[in-house]
Amino acid sequence: MRAAIEETIAQKTDGTVSLVQAPEGDAERGIPTLIIRPSRGWAALDLAELWHYRELVYFLTWRDIQVRYKQTALGAAWAVIQPFFTMIVFSIFFGWLAKIPSDGLPYPIFAYCALLPWQLFAHSLTQSSNSLVANQHLITKVYFPRLVIPVSTVLAGLLDFLIAFVLLIGMMIYYGMAPTAVAWTVPLFVLLAIGTALGVGLWLSALNVQYRDVRYAIPFLTQLWLFATPIAYPSSLIPGPWRTIYGLNPMAGVVEGFRWALLGTGNPPGGLLLVSVAVTLIVLLSGLYYFRRMERTFADTV
Amino acid sequence: MSDLAIRVEKLGKQYRIGATQPGYRTFREALIDGVTAPINRMRGLAHTAEDRAIWALRDVSFEVRRGEVLGIIGRNGAGKTTLLRILSRITEPTEGCAELYGRVGSLLEVGTGFHPELTGRDNIDLNGAILGMRKAEIGRKFDEIVAFAEVEKFIDTPVKHYSSGMHMRLAFAVAAHLEPDILLVDEVLAVGDAAFQRKCLGKMGEVAKEGRTVLFVSHNMTMILNLCRRGILLDNGRITASGPIDEVVERYLSSAVPATLIGRLGGHARDGSGGIRFKEFGVTDDQGNPWLHPNRPAIFRMTLETDVQGLHSSQVTVAFAVSTSFGERLIEFHTKFDKEYQSEGFVFGKTTNLICRTSEFPLKPGTYYLSLYVDCNGELCDRLKDSMRIEVREADYFGTGALPSSSTQGWLLLEQRWRRD
Numbered sequence: 001m002r003a004a005i006e007e008t009i010a011q012k013t014d015g016t017v018s019l020v021q022a023p024e025g026d027a028e029r030g031i032p033t034l035i036i037r038p039s040r041g042w043a044a045l046d047l048a049e050l051w052h053y054r055e056l057v058y059f060l061t062w063r064d065i066q067v068r069y070k071q072t073a074l075g076a077a078w079a080v081i082q083p084f085f086t087m088i089v090f091s092i093f094f095g096w097l098a099k100i101p102s103d104g105l106p107y108p109i110f111a112y113c114a115l116l117p118w119q120l121f122a123h124s125l126t127q128s129s130n131s132l133v134a135n136q137h138l139i140t141k142v143y144f145p146r147l148v149i150p151v152s153t154v155l156a157g158l159l160d161f162l163i164a165f166v167l168l169i170g171m172m173i174y175y176g177m178a179p180t181a182v183a184w185t186v187p188l189f190v191l192l193a194i195g196t197a198l199g200v201g202l203w204l205s206a207l208n209v210q211y212r213d214v215r216y217a218i219p220f221l222t223q224l225w226l227f228a229t230p231i232a233y234p235s236s237l238i239p240g241p242w243r244t245i246y247g248l249n250p251m252a253g254v255v256e257g258f259r260w261a262l263l264g265t266g267n268p269p270g271g272l273l274l275v276s277v278a279v280t281l282i283v284l285l286s287g288l289y290y291f292r293r294m295e296r297t298f299a300d301t302v
Numbered sequence: 303m304s305d306l307a308i309r310v311e312k313l314g315k316q317y318r319i320g321a322t323q324p325g326y327r328t329f330r331e332a333l334i335d336g337v338t339a340p341i342n343r344m345r346g347l348a349h350t351a352e353d354r355a356i357w358a359l360r361d362v363s364f365e366v367r368r369g370e371v372l373g374i375i376g377r378n379g380a381g382k383t384t385l386l387r388i389l390s391r392i393t394e395p396t397e398g399c400a401e402l403y404g405r406v407g408s409l410l411e412v413g414t415g416f417h418p419e420l421t422g423r424d425n426i427d428l429n430g431a432i433l434g435m436r437k438a439e440i441g442r443k444f445d446e447i448v449a450f451a452e453v454e455k456f457i458d459t460p461v462k463h464y465s466s467g468m469h470m471r472l473a474f475a476v477a478a479h480l481e482p483d484i485l486l487v488d489e490v491l492a493v494g495d496a497a498f499q500r501k502c503l504g505k506m507g508e509v510a511k512e513g514r515t516v517l518f519v520s521h522n523m524t525m526i527l528n529l530c531r532r533g534i535l536l537d538n539g540r541i542t543a544s545g546p547i548d549e550v551v552e553r554y555l556s557s558a559v560p561a562t563l564i565g566r567l568g569g570h571a572r573d574g575s576g577g578i579r580f581k582e583f584g585v586t587d588d589q590g591n592p593w594l595h596p597n598r599p600a601i602f603r604m605t606l607e608t609d610v611q612g613l614h615s616s617q618v619t620v621a622f623a624v625s626t627s628f629g630e631r632l633i634e635f636h637t638k639f640d641k642e643y644q645s646e647g648f649v650f651g652k653t654t655n656l657i658c659r660t661s662e663f664p665l666k667p668g669t670y671y672l673s674l675y676v677d678c679n680g681e682l683c684d685r686l687k688d689s690m691r692i693e694v695r696e697a698d699y700f701g702t703g704a705l706p707s708s709s710t711q712g713w714l715l716l717e718q719r720w721r722r723d
Contacts, residue, residue: 038397300317
């Protein structure tokens, strides 16, 4: 009887991914073995485990998307309304009244093309920074790699971006602009934007678990960051030698990249972009390690 | 070794009061701490981390064999949930280690991650994924889950329109169809109506029969006794008893309840608004002994105190109930059940003594538990659940020397006449 039970268990567990292999014993029989002990210092990133939980990432992303515009009258139109009206305000005050140059482009499309990745970034940053606190009922009741939460929040923001992107295409047709030959690089810039948002979001969400100050700092941070990014103005206003340093703000690289790839302004953003990519990688990696380090105390402190 | 499902060794979890009690620190507090801590340390004022720390769990070691259902019992705050939280990896232990052999599923709450705006169908998918089920697995069990929850007609309705019963049924149904090798369950069967609870219990029994290992936390001793064969008793974060489940339950019940029959009611878990409350409660037989006999009168004396003036007896209802050690309610004594008391009418003073007599106490000899209640204008004022233990001693109730022996023969005694007809 006992043997029969063991056999069925061995069969059922066959093929499931083992989480931690036991040093000895059952490992060779294919039974997943989990060893729990206090951890110290920095944890490994363990992205394999995140991959193992990809279905949960998918479901949470999909939940965020499903729920976002429930019980709103305008629904997904909000994804367009925000950048569109920001563009109009910018066009009136910066383009028309302040006469800020726009690299020879019509100011509205100049601004909108930058607002698109900016909205994606700002939204992802805000949402992911608040994501752990917003999902604390999950964190305290069930185990999964906590990275799933900020990652799925950032992914859910992509849908809004795609909807708003349709309007950009419409505007390009209106202004009679054909996409450049390098338009295929746009997804790479999107990747850079969400990479930056996730990197900063990982830092802030982990800090937010312990210090709720973060919640109040975020609107302030994104506002300052908006003006530090060449959205209302072209980066050509920045004196030449300073421009590479300007890339320390990865969003400068993203916005310049967007304008270059879609509207064909200026030269390919070389040095500036390299600096941006490097900064993003540093923020993202350090964010991942910090997050993993703090992860173990989330359920106790949130 | 291969027969082992869980091995826990010297597991301990420490919480720092300073870090957990105020919920969370603000950045300012951290800054101030950062500045003042080194100064205090220099001046020798430092309270070390130790004296601000409490051990929610300490030195806990046990083993569970494959296919065994282990009951974990203890009072609130004894560390049961902390133990399950560590084993399900929600939180890390401070010391010791645990090894789990097999896929682990944990059920610390029913309906974790349910979203009110999503339909029942979507919530099944989402909740399943959160509990660790694969998409294919959820798809395969979908119909079974819906049937178990009895929500076929509403499956495409957002769950915010569900009744709380439907909500609970659906949530439990998803969880019940999780098929891990090791299942950690915390007090989640206490949901829904009696019929659904029976269904849940049946399902849990099935899970156990399928050879899965289950760790089961509950306050319901009937469920624990039904499902488990072995148990551990936690008190203040330490294991104080372990072994066959009936022994552990007996130990818990005798430790949870003071054996005194007459005494002040302090230190019990109680709830209610406190507008009027029990001060003392005593039980004696008609000769003043602190125990009862089935065939002799029982006398219950109680003292109630209130700060409210002019409280009339028609506004206040006082009651107490007798339960078995398995948690089954046998009988309730209630001021509403006495016509004379009802018609008499009086005003409660600062302290008021009441007395309740019965002509006999026809329960099978054994140990029973009393829960006390007092309501005022329909609002619960004081409740002490299973807070007193009473003993019914053997007596020749039927005059034949025979008495029901085991619990299978029931609890109540009734004078009876048998004749050839």
